[in-house]
Amino acid sequence: MIKNERELVEAIAEMREEEAYAIAKAMLDRGEDPVRVLELCREAMDIVGKRFETLEYFLPELMLAGEMLENIGAIAKPLILEKSGGAPKKLGRVLVGTVHGDLHDIGKNIVTFMLDINGFEVRDIGIDVPAARFVEEIRAFKPSVVGLSGFLTLAFESMKETVQAIEAAGLRGELKIMIGGGQVDEAVRTYTDADAYGSSAVAAVTLCREWIPA
């Protein structure tokens, strides 16, 4: 990690809000990759998360960290959009939501944004979405891919239930299911029986490109 990248991660992790915005803005003004800037924010979130676990930080710090990420995202996203040249929507439909019991949505929002600017027609159905609602939305929207997001450990159970509900409704054959969010890995994919997992918004785009050929 180069010097100003490390400074950005540290400023966020140390809750130096104004400094974090100033560094992020300076990096973007210099033309550094906005996707990389978001990735650095995510690394900072991991540090914040660890400090929360060890009781060095509490809920206000989690909230401030989330706010910083959203604010930096608001400056980075238009630049990502500019670079993409505003792709036309024609590739296929993707339904995205955070599963039941989980309110974390910053990652999901980045996934939705990246899919959108890469030419997919995305329907984002929000947070804390019960399995039955996913089934209803699939029937109405007819997506080729469903993306389940979740950060909490309990989200893994909800992801599994959602995959089972989609299967029980007879819809599994018509679509692919991808999962993602902080701690999701291959073991969680196996547990939930999803088709694939993605560790970033870029991975979500790659999976959709694979499954929905242009």
Ligand code: B12
């Ligand atoms: C910000 C934050 C919050 C904010 C959320 C704000 C918001 N609007 O989302 C607030 C303050 C509300 C919050 C609340 C809570 N939180 Co919180 N939070 C975090 C924190 C610091 C950052 C999360 C984040 O946004 N990361 C950045 C995003 C960009 O990363 P991401 O979600 O992983 O997304 C990327 C990829 O994973 C991927 N991706 C995401 N979704 C998908 C989907 C698909 C299909 C694909 C392919 C890819 C993909 O793409 C994204 C971009 O690259 C994490 C710590 C950490 N390690 O990150 C804790 C953390 C997730 N929180 C935690 C906890 C415990 C809580 C609370 C229970 C705290 C409490 N006592 O109330 C509540 C839970 C509320 C609930 N029911 O959901 C724990 C979870 C522990 C666990 N194992 O379950 C963590 C890990 C902190 C910790 N280490 O203890 N939190």
